[in-house]
Amino acid sequence: MKRSIFLTGTFMAIGLLLVGLSMYACSQEIESFCSDDIVEHSEKASDEIASINWHDDYARAVRIAQRQGKMLVIYFRDPGNRDCDRFKSETLDDPMVRSKLQDYVCLQAPLDASIIVDGKKTVLLEHEAFKEMLGKPGVAIIDYRQPDSQVYGTVVSTFPIAGSLWYTPEKMAVILTLPPGTLTQRTLIYAVRTHPEKPASADGELSPYLLEETRDHSQYQADIRLQGHHFWESRFHRVMSRLNGSSAREVCAESWPGQNLVDAAEECVHSWRQSSGHWSAVRSPQRSFGYDMKRGSNGIWYATGIFVGN
Numbered sequence: 001m002k003r004s005i006f007l008t009g010t011f012m013a014i015g016l017l018l019v020g021l022s023m024y025a026c027s028q029e030i031e032s033f034c035s036d037d038i039v040e041h042s043e044k045a046s047d048e049i050a051s052i053n054w055h056d057d058y059a060r061a062v063r064i065a066q067r068q069g070k071m072l073v074i075y076f077r078d079p080g081n082r083d084c085d086r087f088k089s090e091t092l093d094d095p096m097v098r099s100k101l102q103d104y105v106c107l108q109a110p111l112d113a114s115i116i117v118d119g120k121k122t123v124l125l126e127h128e129a130f131k132e133m134l135g136k137p138g139v140a141i142i143d144y145r146q147p148d149s150q151v152y153g154t155v156v157s158t159f160p161i162a163g164s165l166w167y168t169p170e171k172m173a174v175i176l177t178l179p180p181g182t183l184t185q186r187t188l189i190y191a192v193r194t195h196p197e198k199p200a201s202a203d204g205e206l207s208p209y210l211l212e213e214t215r216d217h218s219q220y221q222a223d224i225r226l227q228g229h230h231f232w233e234s235r236f237h238r239v240m241s242r243l244n245g246s247s248a249r250e251v252c253a254e255s256w257p258g259q260n261l262v263d264a265a266e267e268c269v270h271s272w273r274q275s276s277g278h279w280s281a282v283r284s285p286q287r288s289f290g291y292d293m294k295r296g297s298n299g300i301w302y303a304t305g306i307f308v309g310n
Contacts, residue, residue, distance in 0.1 A: 049095050049098050049099050049102075050098075050102060051098070052092075052098055052101050052102075052106050053106065054075070054106050054107065054108045055105070055106065055107045055108075056107070056108060056109070057107075058107060058109060058113060058115060058124070059115075061105055061106075061107040062142075062144075064105050065105040065142070065144040066144050068105065069144065069145050069146070070103065070104055070105050070144060070145065071103075071104050071105070071141055071142065071143050071144060071145060071156075072104065072105045072106075072107060072141065072142040072144060073101065073104045073105070073106045073107065073139060073140075073141055073176075074107045074108075074109055074139065074140045074141070074142070075088075075092065075106070075107070075108045075109070075138075075139055076108075076109055076110075076111055076113075076124075076125060076133065076136070076137050076138055076139070076140065077108055077109070077110060077111070077137055078110070078111050078137045079110065081137060083137065083161050084137045084161070087137070087161060087166075087167070090168075090169070091167055091168060091169050091172050092172070094169035094172070096169055096170075096173055097169050097172045097173060097176070100172075100173055100176040100177065101176065103176075104141075104176070105144075109124065111125060111135070111136075111137065112125075113125075115127075129154070129155045130155060130158065131158075132158040132160070132183065132260060132261040132262075133158045133160045134160045134162050134260060136160035136161055136162040137160070137161045138158070138159050138160035138161045138162070138165075138167075139157070139158075139159045139167070139172075139175065140155055140157060140158050140159070141155070141156055141157035141175075142154065142155055142156065143156045143180070145180070146180075149180070151180065151181065151182055154182075154183070155183055156180075156181065156182060156183050156186055157175060157178065157183065157186055157187070157190075158183065158187075158261065158262075159175060159262060160260075160262070162260070163263075164263075165262055165263070170194075171190075171194050174190055174193050174194050175190060178190060178193075179206045180206075181206070181211060182215075182292070183261070184215075184218075184261070184292055184293050184294065185211055185214075185215070185290075185291060185292045187261050187262060187265045187293070188265045188268065188269075188291040188292060188293050188303055188305075189202050189206075189291050190262075190265065191262070191265035191266045191268070191269045192269055192282065192291065192305075195269050195273070197273070197283065199269075199279070199282045199283035199284075200283060200284060200285040200286070201281065201282050201283065201284060201285070201286045201289050201305065201307055202289055202291065203285065204285060204286040204287055204288055204289050204307075205287060205288045205289070206288075206289060206290070207243065207288040207289065207290050207308070209239075209242055209243065209290070210239070210243075210288055210289060210290025210306045210307075210308070211290040211291075211292060212290075213235060213238070213239060213290060213304075213306050214290040214291055214292035214304040214305065214306050215292040215294070217230075217235065217250075217252075217304045217306075218292045218293050218294040218302050218303060218304045219294045221252065221254075221294070221296070221302035221304070222294040222295060222296035222297075222300075222301075222302045223296070225296045225297065225298050225300070227252055227253070227254045227302055228252065229250055229252060232250060235250070235306075236248050236250075239306065239308060240308075243288055243308045245287065245288070245308035245309055245310070246309050246310055247308070247309045248306065248307065248308050248309075249281040249306070249307045249309075250281075250304065250305065250306045250307075251272055251278050251281050251282060251304070251305045252302070252303065252304050252305075253267075253268035253269075253271040253272055253278075253302075253303045254268070254271075254300050254301065254302050254303070255267045255268055255300055255301040255302075255303075256300070257298060257299040257300050258299045259299075259301065261301070264293065264295075264301035264303075265293060265301075265303070268293065268301065268303035269282070272305075281305070281307055282305065284307075286307040286308065286309060287307075287308055287309055287310050288307065288308040289305065289306070289307045289308075290305070290306050290307075291303070291304070291305045292304055
């Protein structure tokens, strides 16, 4: 039975790290792409938004992102697919989205785009790093901002257009403004921030320490395939000592078996919404927060959120 659990701590003071594709190993030319010269944006009037330079050469786009210290957005498209045409015209071409894409290096690639990895031709969407794209059209993001970051050169967002998954301009704007983190952390934060009731817990300060705690506890739940606040008292004291808060709260949830990453993240947030205790923590403004989720061998995702108040 799928369920969610909530705990809050009040004393005297009152969580599959997905390893993305190393771009250093994949900096060779994609055989199926044509190499174009880099085109500079033309100057626009102050009240206009520059058009997006969509590269079509993967290796070139990677080198530019590395050199400029930017994230790389990859739009996997299926020519002739009506959903892709609609997504491009309604979402990616939206002025609000285009304004945020100015901070990214942008690449559009067909579903069968390939690269050379260890001397072997590999279809990009078949690489393990892009597993959560489900082989479908959509958007993926690789982080090239900080070379010393643990997520540098890894896939940190995968948002396939599949089934009920659709991304309005408003949701795409959330995707493009997610804080630094791993694929699973950012996806769960996305699910919180795009919930219709606009819960505020993910609007506070993202704590690297709480990300570690939520990662570890989510992984523990996944390893034992059992949701729960195992060893919360010890975790509570560590958090309070480290972050000097007046209170610490934790929520846990699990997905249905076999759900993909985005669906599972949204399902976990939905589970928290069903409990007033959970939702009180998730919807309330928090000084610091951390979210993560990991998948167990049973195909169930286990999610954790930890918050520290003032």
